[in-house]
Amino acid sequence: MENLSALSIPDINCLIKKGDIKVHELLDKAYKTIEQSSLNTFITLLKEESYKKADDIHLRIKNGEDIDILTGIPIAIKDNICIKGHRTTCSSRMLDNYVSPYTATVVERLENKGAIIIGKTNLDEFAMGASTETSFYKPTKNPYKHEYVPGGSSGGSAAAVAGLETVAALGSDTGGSIRQPASFCGVFGLKPTYGRVSRYGLVAFASSLDCIGPITNNVADSAILLETIAGPDSMDSTSIPEDVPRYYDMLTNEINNVTIGIVRGQLMDIIDKDVADVMEDFIKGLKFTGITLKDVTIEGFDICIPVYYIIATSEASSNLARYDGIRYGWIGNTKYDTLNEMYEVRRGVGFGKEVKRRIMLGTFCLRSGYKDQYYDKAIMVREKIRMSFEKALKDVDVLLLPTSPTLPFKIGEKIDDPVSMYLMDLCTVSISLSGLPAMSIPVGYQKGLPVGLQIVGRRLEEGTILKICHFLEKNGLASSNIENL
Amino acid sequence: MQEYEAIIGIEIHVQLRTNTKLFCSCPAVYTDEVNTNVCPICQGFPGTLPVLNEQAVKLAVRAALALGCKVNSTATFSRKNYFYPDLPKGYQITTCEHPIGENGIINIDNRSIRIRQIHLEEDSGKLIHMKDESLVDLNRAGFPLIEIVTEPDIREPKEAYIYATKLREILRYIGVSNADMEKGELRCEPNISVHIKGEPFGTRREIKNLNSIKQVEEGIRYEIERQIYMLKKGKTIRRATLLWDEKSKITKEMRRKETEEDYRYFDEPDLPVLCIPHSLIKEQEKQIGELPDDRRDRMLKQYGLEKKDIDILVSRKALADYFEGVMKNSNNVKLTSGFILVELVGFLNERGIKFENNPISQDKLSEIICLMKDGIITRTVARNLLPRISERGSPKQLVKQLGLEKIEGEKELESIVKNILNKHPDEVSRYKEGKSGLFGFFVGEVMKTTRGKANPKVVGKLLKKIIG
16 A cells, blocks of 8 residues: 555556555545645645545446546646636635636546546746745645755646655646656656647636646656547637547557657757756667667757746736736735725735736836837747747657756745746746647656656647657656666 | 817727627626626636637628728737726737728718728726725626727717717618617717817827717817817817716816827737638628618619608618518508608607517508508508507408598588587687687597598588588
8 A cells, every 4th residue: 555646547547446446545545645745735635525526436336337547546736727616826825715616627627537636736826936936835845855846836736746645736837837847856747739738727827838737657647647638628719629649548668760859959058967967878778779869959049038938927917917806816904095006905915026026027028119129029039939849840759858957956045036047947948939748757866856858749749759758668768766767 | 360170080889799798608788787697707717718709700890891891811819908997807808909890981971981990809897886985897898899990080070970870870780789879889989189270180188988979979079179278278288088977068087198008919819810711701791781871872762752751761770671661562652651750650659669679560550551541541540550550450450340441421521520510619609700720629529529530631621611
């Protein structure tokens, strides 16, 4: 029974079907681990509801009903994804008391397959951050070294998966918020193609970049979660209409004719040696797998940070305008003499520092007289970046590059230096701007801390990414059990 | 003497007649109890996304075509960002930057008013002001609107009146909106500047809260006079948004605009670019049918009625359709138009029934008119029949049943007339002394006794014969 959560979803499914384990025991184990943990991964636990669902599932199994692969599997959800009747805080004082009146499409799809949402995980306030330190509910800790950050913004989800507090989790990724914490916590994190997964019910940060994706302890679990949550949704006009392949069935132990493009060049000048060393080691290992390697140059990584921050904050400044405490959210108990005073107090107190910084930055970038210099130009450069990635992916199946330019850093180390925090997104934002799918996989560790690398695929080719990553995992080149690497 | 000239442009918001709101499936009904036709999407709850109502696009395209606009093959949604409690998302989704239609025209009398653009957008909610607090009703939030923006082509308050009237008529004709100003289904916001002829244009001021087309004219007239007065006194005119006060008939400054408000427009990332296929445009062209101007011309030629009557008939599509429907069988222009415009409209007005809900079918009315035309019943009897016509049976049978046929026989009428005169010896002697006005009294008494069935011409002739 030890480390039950370290088993894969298909393994657990087998045990449940055979009657070797009850869903209740899975929940007991998860909640016990959470309660004993000091990582501060969850904001809200959905214990009562979870056990009720476990009772139902137990009955269904007793009645001989056939159950789905996800039935009874404990899943954690980042707390910027809505579940009807439960708090959705976005780690903000602004939404501390906010209870959502509806359920996000992704949660609905998971629950339809019998998955059990055990709780909602910590994040940077409104997903703005790379360390989970901007949370109103205090920072989450890195499971490997508690004085280090777990990355962000999906730090709660990544740490919960790595700390075996849940079997798997959903995160959201705007500029790296799934991949970077997955890298920092030594787990797998997949950001799908923009539009592959419905955003309905994901509290918007930057609408043209936001994606929901899985964070798991192995590739198979990511494949199962993605094929469940992906696909067109009539509630999200930006969701892609194409059908979803059966990703899990695509995973095999053999792969043929695969070419990986290795992105070094200019990028490596900015990458810390600790990370670069792990990447070179990994590449050495790749040479014995039969995979063809090819050097690929992509210029302009340095421009991606300003382009990303202009677009993301511009959209955020508009997306966060709705928080005025009128219909919901933090209202304080002051009486206001003027409308402006009401906005000032509620938004001034309700939002944290980083959120306000980004709202102001975005407001500035969209102002008339400035918009053409900032926002409009960033949109043009974004198109160039997208084209250069498309070109790079013409001759290779996937690209390989680091997820984070550094190892996890200490809690408090960068929180007062927003620019150095923004630079943490160096390797991830370009892919977000291109809308491409990418998975961060744990491939090594340095100084007791995990290091992840990104495998980037073509648009809608999550299947290729998952296939290759699964192959690498089976060949011992990637694992969430990083001591085994 | 310096001659002043006013430059007037008008922005008109029109609520489209769709079943549901622009971006969610809430019923587009805001007369219900406050905050009942709302959902997470139109209330701007976190995580919700807009999904476009295709019917609204169709109606917007239809309106653009009817106003002579070029319909763009694509339109892009933008966010117009501003803070106000009735705007739940903190931004309005609008196609104002890349509109549905452009470069249209409306002809008023001998001039043309150019329409700059027509764009599709969502309505805001409503504030309800209480004694010491304000409450928000979001029933209207997310209603589909089109905004129709003119070029500054209007010069006179009367022209604004005619423009708005024509526009409303067209919108009702093509079925895109009820366009009732009192209900806020059509909102007219003129902007006015005044300058000395030959000199550069003056500073624009915009008037809101005009609740009828007549008020639009009044508001503009007031503002022109005020601006001229200010200019003559050497004062500068400041940019401002004004509120029309219906009671005192003056404008009040609502907010001063020091500079152009900055709405930080950018493309709405939650909605793809709107493609308007050629097939949709073709389909909507077919939906437009005959426009009021064309119909006036045609009906003028076809029926040879007076322009005044044609104008009234055409002003409401239901009325014109009804007239033409009745005409098919009645075949008598004068009787038909007169009876519909005076008797039928009067009958409906007395009962507070809208013409659109007129209970008397075209067939039945044409039958009544034929009975009049053939001299079987009098106009008075015909009018008195209206309340009973919705009962079953044809008017013809009803007339027979109730014995309402016209009495024309001089013999029959003569005894009735004599009877009346015998009953009123005083009046007869006064009449003979010169009180000629009493003639009508005698006719009326005869009609009363015959329940309107007597032919008034014959009655008159008989009276003249008997009492001179």
